[in-house]
Amino acid sequence: MIAYFNNDFLDKDLVRISPDDRGFLLADGLYEVLRSYGGKLFRAADHIARLNYGARHLRLPQGDFSYLVPVAEELLRRNGLADAEATVYFQITRGAAKRSHAFPAPQPPLTVYGQANPFDEQAMLRRLETGVAAITLPDQRWARCDMKTVGLTANVLANQAAHEAGAAEAILVRDGVLIEGTHSNFMAVFGGTLVTAPTSNYILAGITRKAVLELCARHGLPVELRPIFASEFHLAEEAMIVGTTVEVTPVLTVDGRPVGNGRPGPLARRLQALFAAEVGRPWPLG
Numbered sequence: 001m002i003a004y005f006n007n008d009f010l011d012k013d014l015v016r017i018s019p020d021d022r023g024f025l026l027a028d029g030l031y032e033v034l035r036s037y038g039g040k041l042f043r044a045a046d047h048i049a050r051l052n053y054g055a056r057h058l059r060l061p062q063g064d065f066s067y068l069v070p071v072a073e074e075l076l077r078r079n080g081l082a083d084a085e086a087t088v089y090f091q092i093t094r095g096a097a098k099r100s101h102a103f104p105a106p107q108p109p110l111t112v113y114g115q116a117n118p119f120d121e122q123a124m125l126r127r128l129e130t131g132v133a134a135i136t137l138p139d140q141r142w143a144r145c146d147m148k149t150v151g152l153t154a155n156v157l158a159n160q161a162a163h164e165a166g167a168a169e170a171i172l173v174r175d176g177v178l179i180e181g182t183h184s185n186f187m188a189v190f191g192g193t194l195v196t197a198p199t200s201n202y203i204l205a206g207i208t209r210k211a212v213l214e215l216c217a218r219h220g221l222p223v224e225l226r227p228i229f230a231s232e233f234h235l236a237e238e239a240m241i242v243g244t245t246v247e248v249t250p251v252l253t254v255d256g257r258p259v260g261n262g263r264p265g266p267l268a269r270r271l272q273a274l275f276a277a278e279v280g281r282p283w284p285l286g
């Protein structure tokens with residue numbers, strides 16, 4: 001595999017990241033995951049905008065990462081993924097320096113790493129079709145979930161707990177509100193209206209969430225941006241997780257209880273169809 005590392009394309013096995021890297025020592029960095037559909041990056045500008053937002057809030061010395069779009073395209077090309085279903089991962093850290101909590105002075109060069117991977121589209125499409133189970137867990141993350149930082153300990157533990165419970169995702173609950181998943185945003189349907197939490201410091205502004213909300217606006221589907229309370233969730237007709245690697249995946253059960261009639265709902269199906277059109281995928285499948 002050919003990776004990108006600090007302005008170079010090289011064999012992934014030749015990448016050498018310092019043990020002093022602040023990403024390794026302190027999780028002092030950001031990441032992004034972009035999806036490529038048949039070689040075409042999905043909403044790359046939105047991913048770069050989110051990265052730039054994170055960089056500003058982490059006070060990284062560099063503010064614009066738009067040069068990573070051609071890097072992503074080059075990674076796809078060099079790895080034979082120019083026509084394939086793939087993801088591109090980027091990670092940027094504050095660089096390598098003697099360990100200290102405060103920013104290093106002088107500031108070392110940032111560490112910028114990227115790689116492209118084939119994406120198992122068939123497995124995802126099966127989950128789009130069948131839907132998945134989710135569990136709820138207390139949100140044990142910090143209060144800056146709006147930055148896509150590499151410090152994912154709470155997400156890792158919650159997602160592992162979901163897997164051990166036979167579920168695909170854990171929906172994180174803070175102050176009685178179903179905030180989002182460990183790697184997805186969460187949406188539910190009440191009275192035919194799509195409801196999802198407004199963006200805040202407790203939620204990642206998902207690119208898929210944004211795309212879904214735009215599709216709803218374009219097609220006249222009712223949306224309400226407000227918290228989804230755990231106490232009202234039994235009234236939901238549908239639920240779904242949305243994200244780069246899950247698109248619009250229906251959630252059929254939460255904590256073992258069926259959502260609505262326990263089958264993928266009409267709004268989830270409509271959004272899947274609209275999303276498929278957006279990414280150039282034939283729909284329905286087969």
Ligand SMILES: Cc1ncc(COP(=O)(O)O)c(C=O)c1O
Nearest residue numbers: 183184185204206207208243244
């Ligand atoms: C915590 C969290 N929320 C939401 C999302 C969905 O964001 P996106 O649609 O940009 O992939 C992700 C994606 O990784 C995530 O990690």
